Amino acid sequence: MSATDTVSSLQSTLLARFSYLTPRSGSADHPAVNVPAENLVSFATALRDELGFDMLTDIAGADWDQESPRFAAVYHFVRTAKCEYLRVVCAAPDDVAPSIPSLVALYPSANWFEREAHDMFGIDFAGHPDLRRILMWDSYPWHPLRKEFPLAGKETDIPSDDQIEGARTKVRPAPLAGGPFVATPGKTMHDGEPHGKDQSWNETQPKPTR
């Protein structure tokens, strides 16, 4: 049995057993399914207790920009006995105030993953015991991995309980000078090295004032 057969067999078993699942196409490595938010907890419970998926290795947030549903959480479950992965995608029904049920009660590893997705995408994991930001500071007002957030950042106050005299700086936007840096095969080594495609601001052209 080849790897692809295993992928499709696990996927079809799941699809046959749980009627609310939909297949997720385009996954080249692991079987992948979509689960509606309202069925996520019962599906994860079945995965853990009946199907032997005893490990949750990652939860990633996703922002699909113009599409609806816009936000999703991508879960990676592992069945350690067989070393099998399963990718489960759960879209948040609401595009403006995205909310997905928390899996912390089932998998303690979900705790920090959900905090990260909350921090970066603003997804509310309902039922999380301690949904604070994990990377940015608590008073940071934005969710930096959302599509509308500029890579350069936005002007913000830096965190400080008692603002220190002499260090009054702010978060200032830092546009990428000359980026994006991508390597393109060229005739000479010099041509092939990563070059900045955008040369509107470089050593010879001054930084635009904003």
Add this chain to the structure above:
Amino acid sequence: MSSSTTEYGYNSKVEGEVIVTKADAVINWVRSNSVWPMPMGLACCAIELMGSGGSRFDISRFGMEVMRFSPRQSDCMIVAGTVTYKMAEVVRRIYDQMAEPKWVVAMGACASSGGMFRSYATLQGVDRILPVDVYISGCPPKPEALLDGMMLLQEKIRREPATKTLLRPRPSRIVDTKVVA
């Protein structure tokens, strides 16, 4: 037995034990040859900083090997690594806790300018919050470069008006945010 012929003149024996110099020179000589760095290791550059302390590069040859992890005991903060905005406050607070006179070395591209991390999370150069004395280029700088930078700092220390600022606060070392804006 004292006699009327006691010599009060020039005693050549004393001369060998007295050095006539300027106070500045003495103070700066002492300061520059016993720099106690505060290793503010925040990212990969800190590995090179550790390498500089090892036997191969041996930072102690230049009198600055006494890395202290307490700001109270150190007088030169080596900022080695990426300073995030979240960490900026902590870095500044540790700097404030160091006793005067104190110096700052920005080691590597990240500490000097934010380096490759031109993003929402990274402070674009630690000189926005600290008065930096020496910048060291490189990503990461080799230990030789760090040693060179530290020797530049020693030269800088030797030029300072140490006596004038001994009992007075040193000239304002507060970062002017207007300049870095």
